[in-house]
Amino acid sequence: MAGALTFLLIGCLLKGVLCEEFMVTLPKTIEVLKGSCVTIPCSFEIQRRFQHNLDNTCKTIWKNKDEVIFTSDNPNLITTKEMTGDLTRKNCTTTFNNLYLDHTNDYYFRLQCDNQLKWNFHDASVNIIVKADPPSPTLTPSTLEETEGTSVRLKCSAPAPCLSQPPTLTWTPGLGVSQETLQENQDKTKVMTSVLTFTASHLHHGKTISCTATYNKQDGSPSSSAHSVLTADISCELTSPLLKNTVIELIPCFACV
Numbered sequence: 001m002a003g004a005l006t007f008l009l010i011g012c013l014l015k016g017v018l019c020e021e022f023m024v025t026l027p028k029t030i031e032v033l034k035g036s037c038v039t040i041p042c043s044f045e046i047q048r049r050f051q052h053n054l055d056n057t058c059k060t061i062w063k064n065k066d067e068v069i070f071t072s073d074n075p076n077l078i079t080t081k082e083m084t085g086d087l088t089r090k091n092c093t094t095t096f097n098n099l100y101l102d103h104t105n106d107y108y109f110r111l112q113c114d115n116q117l118k119w120n121f122h123d124a125s126v127n128i129i130v131k132a133d134p135p136s137p138t139l140t141p142s143t144l145e146e147t148e149g150t151s152v153r154l155k156c157s158a159p160a161p162c163l164s165q166p167p168t169l170t171w172t173p174g175l176g177v178s179q180e181t182l183q184e185n186q187d188k189t190k191v192m193t194s195v196l197t198f199t200a201s202h203l204h205h206g207k208t209i210s211c212t213a214t215y216n217k218q219d220g221s222p223s224s225s226a227h228s229v230l231t232a233d234i235s236c237e238l239t240s241p242l243l244k245n246t247v248i249e250l251i252p253c254f255a256c257v
């Protein structure tokens, strides 16, 4: 009996959905570029007895430390805001436009309907960090050590917090074909990814390969960019006819031509 109770309790703590308690799901942190926008992926659960109160009188309010910041009624209170999610489907996804540095804060979601349903979701908040410069994109692998002739696959990823203006990714030099896709992280935030594929050649040895992420702004200021680099280390496979396919030595390619 006690065991079953414990199980139920743990079940409730793990999954508010089962117990239908008030609960919000938000990313912990989102880094945003000044003059750009952020879409906050947001979903929530409410107690079953309030289910019928969830109608189109409901509004989204975002607060920082109990100061009302963004409401559906007055979207221009500080900056423009767009509700993108459907509250009746428990989707509180919201876009904040044209952010300033001092918008950096922890934001809480409040649901407010013209009936008994009003709730501050204090169980989670999202930390929005507005920065003057974009983050450097992530290059994987971070080092390129290959033998000549192998097919190389490099991945470059840059956060895409503003869905209307995702970053563009550029490879220099353009060594081969690249493909860009918008992917979703586990916390539902988005990331732009470009995969570059090419065949390693001794001509690439010692070359610097860079990936640049360029972000456009909403406030009319010039776009800003950040880049990451790696140096190609391409070696040759010297095989002996006697020891077929056995690698005897790996040496930098400039030495084996």
Ligand SMILES: *[C@@H]1O[C@H](CO)[C@@H](O)[C@H](O)[C@H]1NC(C)=O
Pocket (backbone or CB within 6 Å): 043, 084, 085, 086, 091, 092, 093
């Ligand atoms: C919530 O709404 C946004 C914006 O319309 C949409 O992109 C997202 O897929 C929705 N989430 C869910 C879980 O339906």
